Amino acid sequence: MRRQGGNELERKTQIVVVGGGAGGLELVRRLGARYGRKRHDIILLEKNRTHIWKPLLHEVAAGSLDANLDEVGYRSHCHRWGYRYFLGTLESVDRARQQVIIAPLLDEDGSEIIARHTIRYDYLVIAIGSISNDFGTPGVAENCMRLDDRTGADRFRNRLLDHCLRVSREMTEDPSCDAHVRIVIVGGGATGVELAAELYNAAAALKYYGLEVFDESRLQITLIEAGPRILPALPERLAEAAQAELEALGVRVLTNVRVTEAAPHVIVTESGERIEGDLLVWAAGVKASPVLANLDLETNRINQLVVKETLQTTRDPRIFAMGDCCSCMLPGRTAPVPPRAQAAHQMARTVFDNLVRDMNGKPLKPFVYHDHGSLVSLSRFSTVGSLMGSLVGGRMAIEGRLARLVYTSLYRMHLVAIHGWLKGSALILVGQVNRIVRPRLKLH
Template identity: 70%
Template sequence: MSNKKNQIVIVGGGAAGIALARWLGGRFGRRHNIILVDRNRTHVWKPLLHEIATGALDANLDEVSYQSHGHRWGYRFFFGAMEDIDRQAREVIIAPLLDEDGTELIARQAISYDYLVLATGSVTNDFGTPGVQEHCLFLDDRMQADRFRNRLLNHCLRVSRAMNGDIPADRYVRIAIVGGGATGVELAAELYNSASALHDYGLEVFDESRLEVTLIEAGPRILPALPERLARAARCELQELGVRVLTGTPVVEATHDAIVTGSGERIGCDLKVWAAGVKGAEFLDHIGGLECNRASQLVVRPTLQTTRDDRIFAIGDSSSCLLPGNQRPVPPRAQVAHQMAKTAYRNLGRMMAGKELMPFIYRDHGSLVSLSRFSTVGSLMGNLIGGRMAVEGRLARFIYLSLYRMHLIAIHGWLKGAALILLGHVNRITRPRIKLH
């Protein structure tokens, strides 16, 4: 390997970015400069955002500080948002840092790189539907999840006060969730879990019967990634909880108090959540002259290098990777992001050593969807039995929880990861069932 000290910059500290920073820092931290750039100061595993949004999870206990994590694993953290890439100068342009009142605290900066990895994740795709940006809530990051929880609790308080007094008011909290994928389904179930706990925390007359949740899916069924039998089981479970499930129902507009469907039905609601598909962040469109697809994802080769610059990699939801022999790019899922991070880690080491790069190989381990404490359904790739294996109940719940445990071990290592898993079990017993502040 060359004695030259390279600078590797990773933009985005999601599941892929923070894992890659940890692996690179642990291996090369003394020989090379590893820098992680993110617009947030802490990392939260994105599949948990629906639990943060309902108060089932206290993100303050589960988030990871990039600053302290970087100190532990040998990389440096840079707080800021990427604005552009100067490929000729090999620099990442960081936008000015502004105070809450708009005052510029730190001017626009440039970070040089020898190798750059873009792992900026995804945002919810509104497909240009009128009114969605103005009237709907999203669950793309911690801030949005906190905003939903605060608004949810306010509406629950309104209903509770109305039931306790003579104030004329609607005595239901009406919530519409657009998108019948994993996020929408898990959020719908978790809402009932949290509502059932509120009467133990000050809202004595409020429970899950005060919820009116509608789940709206444009496709023919919910959870298209799962076998049809499991999707039907999940739908039945949701309907038993009280969720109104609409399939084959496209949404054409969102207003301040309703969701309008293609049939003309107006579904009145206090809260509207848009969880219908994902895309790359819009700032990726033609950033640095790199090739981008219609979903604002950077097009990469099987080695995960961008098509127009060998020194720039893109991984996770921000990339579009079409592998040989496939008709569609690999899906934007957490397991894909983790596997891509591992391949990028290996290929960066090989590139610095002057070796041939390895192609990304996607191994589909199946899909799991948690319906809170009520049920868990999913499918696993049963390689030992020659195909896909359906799982439900306690086994599926155990495997689902194991996914987060594996993430903890990936970013913290076995010792601290195991300690955090144990601490998580203790917290479930000692801390409140829901977070109210």
């Protein structure tokens, strides 16, 4: 692009966002809507081709949600909002040259499609989210499944359906047999609890899809939590209510139990108990990707990038980090901002504002975190949580229909954040229709 009245080439300001999760996708939408492609080049680097909201992965895993209908294709989204999408994985960053190094892109057979290459940046935003933390427990990587992304959720669903089919066949051949699908979930946080409840909802619907003799009574689910109670982010009364609901469904809930090893189809506890399972799921703790520890930026013990109040990394003001992959300790707080979707959305707005401010030569503003509370969905059986903030005058425990309404609204707010009000509202309406016309389960 040339400046008016001259021949000197003008270089576009290039902003590279690594990670197309809740925060990253909202940020590139805002930047694209603000600047377009005239004087700015907004680039999203993402290892996946489509986006699905991470809090929904337990529904994808259980088959209650068809991700093919709810996912967002990055290529169509970038065309709509004026940014560019590159398929690739962050390998490292050359801060001196202000370049992002992208790992070679391989196909399913391991053949190289695109060689290792670089993208320059004027500003870099890292928003690659988090992965499960196995705390170095032996055997977890080899024997446990995780719900960190859609690939993991799809893998779990396929294996779940295989085991349900096996049990259904055994019971058809011998009605007196006592066959079960045994599932062991390690981690009593939101992911583990929501998955356990959603599995019972899905199992109850399988009889309508050809497995006539299979129902929720054929599930044996064990939920293991190392802490004194499940759902530590919620008030104790709500955590107890959630546990009572799970136990009423048939879940065996174990608290104050530490896992020391994962073997094939077996979880071993500190007491020596061996809990057998056809499917083992690890949903305990989070950490950032190990790649962040090799960027010559300050990180904490779980690889999160340490950021200042402005969400700039401590060693490079041109590099921002947000969401689960950053550690942000705000003044007056005793713990960093928690890794939640609401924090990622709030950080996206602050990073957007600060990028605009910095490009206009204005001082950057500090990030202010507003904790709106926590909500946990126990599928169609119940929803529990707590709301915080000026709206409710502090903290209010909620459950039942009100909690379910608020929980549903969180996803609707996410749709508006990444699509804008017009398309977001249309998708909300389509979603309501799809609840009626869609099959209850995704079985393929």
